[in-house]
Amino acid sequence: MDIPVADGAACGGHGGAVPWARARERARELGARSGTPARDLPLGRALGGVLADDLRALVGLPAFDASAMDGFAVAGEGPWRLVGAQLAGAPVAGLSLGRGEAVEIATGARAPKGTESVLPYEHAEVEDGWVRGEALPGRHVRWSGEESAPGERVLEAGTEVTPAVLGLAASLGHDGLGVRLPTVSVLVTGDELATNGLPGDGVVRDAIGPLLPGVVAWAGAHLDRVRMLGDGFGDLGEALTTAGTDVVVVCGSSSKGPADHLRGVLRELDAEVVVDGVACRPGHPQLLAHRDGTVFVGLPGNPNAALVASLTLLVPLLCAMSGRPDPTAGLARTTLGADVRSRPDDTRLVAVRVGEGYAEPVGHDRPGSLRGAALADAYAVVPPGWAGGEVDLLRLP
Numbered sequence: 001m002d003i004p005v006a007d008g009a010a011c012g013g014h015g016g017a018v019p020w021a022r023a024r025e026r027a028r029e030l031g032a033r034s035g036t037p038a039r040d041l042p043l044g045r046a047l048g049g050v051l052a053d054d055l056r057a058l059v060g061l062p063a064f065d066a067s068a069m070d071g072f073a074v075a076g077e078g079p080w081r082l083v084g085a086q087l088a089g090a091p092v093a094g095l096s097l098g099r100g101e102a103v104e105i106a107t108g109a110r111a112p113k114g115t116e117s118v119l120p121y122e123h124a125e126v127e128d129g130w131v132r133g134e135a136l137p138g139r140h141v142r143w144s145g146e147e148s149a150p151g152e153r154v155l156e157a158g159t160e161v162t163p164a165v166l167g168l169a170a171s172l173g174h175d176g177l178g179v180r181l182p183t184v185s186v187l188v189t190g191d192e193l194a195t196n197g198l199p200g201d202g203v204v205r206d207a208i209g210p211l212l213p214g215v216v217a218w219a220g221a222h223l224d225r226v227r228m229l230g231d232g233f234g235d236l237g238e239a240l241t242t243a244g245t246d247v248v249v250v251c252g253s254s255s256k257g258p259a260d261h262l263r264g265v266l267r268e269l270d271a272e273v274v275v276d277g278v279a280c281r282p283g284h285p286q287l288l289a290h291r292d293g294t295v296f297v298g299l300p301g302n303p304n305a306a307l308v309a310s311l312t313l314l315v316p317l318l319c320a321m322s323g324r325p326d327p328t329a330g331l332a333r334t335t336l337g338a339d340v341r342s343r344p345d346d347t348r349l350v351a352v353r354v355g356e357g358y359a360e361p362v363g364h365d366r367p368g369s370l371r372g373a374a375l376a377d378a379y380a381v382v383p384p385g386w387a388g389g390e391v392d393l394l395r396l397p
């Protein structure tokens with residue numbers, strides 16, 4: 001893979017840090033080049049992927065003539081002599097309608113041979129084994145193959161697998177789908193972290209493990225596992241090389257402290273580093289690297305910084321891997337409803353609530369606090385040296 005390393009040294013502040021917009025571009029470029037292989041997955045695992053191939057009807061739909069109403073299947077002119085009953089799922093028992101005959105029928109039940117229409121109960125009168133009413137020819141029957149013909153292409157390759165797509169695929173007879181759905185594992189590092197109970201006295205509740213699955217799903221990828229790790233160098237190296245997923249996210253090991261081993265481990269693995277530091281606040285200690293088809297993303301440990309970094313590198317990367325649109329995009333540029341100071345060298349990501357024609361900073365968005373992000377629906381993107389005017393918005397999941 002031929003991707004240049006850091007061209008952002010001129011951005012000042014943190015040597016080698018890449019400007020925020022350029023970091024996102026690099027993540028997209030790496031994702032597009034890496035791609036993700038098509039995998040055959042059972043329907044229950046395919047949600048959020050994109051179709052690797054066109055979806056075709058394995059059978060015509062409906063697969064048989066069926067009643068669309070509870071009532072009477074009839075043939076010919078009325079009144080009709082009632083000759084039997086047909087429930088949904090019941091065997092057909094060789095039922096066949098002659099002209100002037102009716103069969104009591106449930107919605108979805110196979111219409112007997114000869115059926116010309118179905119007369120709903122509410123339009124029928126039944127007396128002494130005879131059915132009367134006004135039956136409209138062809139009405140209230142789902143005719144075999146009228147929705148899709150056998151072999152017909154119903155969706156194009158590249159379509160996102162939504163809940164409706166899964167239901168449709170099942171209706172068409174598919175047990176699984178070929179999809180592009182990047183797989184992700186998350187390694188949360190830190191000896192001070194606990195996954196339950198009350199924080200305090202040097203113990204911090206892991207906030208990133210609970211936050212990331214939703215971000216990963218939003219970007220159309222599958223989270224294989226979240227693994228808690230101590231701060232040891234060896235553990236991290238072993239975990240990175242044995243993860244077995246397309247992308248490995250490491251949280252809380254990206255800065256310059258004695259326990260921040262990610263950079264060193266990536267060096268030992270001879271991984272190619274694509275982004276090492278991003279000129280943004282919060283979230284500047286971020287890493288993007290790859291080796292042998294696996295992409296590594298380093299997120300800062302401070303939870304709001306980790307969320308910013310995941311929207312900066314991880315989401316664009318994953319979306320580009322499967323070729324789907326980035327869900328952070330699409331909000332119109334807007335003005336800010338309160339004074340915000342820009343930084344000289346860094347892009348600021350400010351938690352805001354989006355109103356009509358403006359966005360209101362909600363506060364509480366320091367690097368260690370998710371309170372602002374939890375109140376917000378977007379981050380306002382305040383470029384270095386910004387002196388007022390409209391800003392871009394980055395949608396939050």
Ligand SMILES: Nc1nc2c(c(=O)[nH]1)N[C@H]1C(S)=C(S)[C@@H](COP(=O)(O)OP(=O)(O)OC[C@H]3O[C@@H](n4cnc5c(N)ncnc54)[C@H](O)[C@@H]3O)O[C@H]1N2
Nearest residue numbers: 190204205206207208252253254255256260300301302305
């Ligand atoms: N000498 C420097 N020190 C620091 C820098 C720097 O540039 N030079 N950057 C600061 C910034 S900004 C950030 S952000 C952090 C990033 O550090 P790490 O990614 O190595 O993360 P840690 O040091 O392990 O933790 C930082 C902070 O976040 C808490 N944390 C960690 N993981 C979690 C988690 N899963 N859930 C909740 N909270 C977590 C941790 O307890 C620390 O309080 O580095 C600064 N330092």
Ligand code: MOO
Nearest residue numbers: 282283284305367
């Ligand atoms: O910028 Mo750090 O990433 O402030 O939290």
